[in-house]
Amino acid sequence: MRRLFAIISTLPSRGPGEPINRRRFTKAKGSNMAASDAQAFTTTAEERAEAAKMREGGASSGAGGIEGMPAVELGHGVQKYVLIKAGGQHLVRGNPMADYHKDAAAGAVYELRKRGVSFEVLGGGRIEYVPGQTAKIYGFSYGFPWKDGQFRHDVTAEVIAKHLPGVRTTVSNDGY
Secondary structure (H helix, E strand, C coil), X not given: CHHHXXXXXXXCEEEXXXXXXXXXXXXXXXXXXXXXXXXXXXXXXXXXXXXXXXXXXXXXXXXHHHCCCXXXXXXXXXXEEEEEEECCEEEEEEECCCCCHHHHHHHHHHHHHHHXXXXXXXXXXXXXXXXXCEEEEECCXXXXXXXXXXXXXXXXXXXXXXXXXXXXXXXXXXXX
16 A cells, blocks of 8 residues: 555646646547547546646746756656657657646646746647557647647657657557
């Protein structure tokens, strides 16, 4: 039980002292899928508003402000991910425990704001990641839709290829 508590206490949060609410779902309008099917759920208007507040921030534009931050953070398995432009570089953040894309972005957004680095969450989707082997990049985010509807999974694939050598990437704009 202690080990489980230690794991839970290290899960990412929305901000200092605000844990992720892992079960605030609403069924997608017109969906006939089973409630247990993850595709039957989508973000609420409240969740999209929270994501909008996280989309941009910071004051500086120097790349030195992100020194020490890894370009790619992914967990094993299927996860929601976001692509962030910060200090003239791209950051990829995924989290298999995130219910919403804003949860995958929260840690990096918090750190970038703390450092005063200018950033923008460009969009998101999903990544099915097998460490050291493959990264299947696909889908979209309701919370962080791609600007002008232009998916940028290609940029995500380039960042992963550069910073995780040996990982084969595939990209698709299909799926959720």
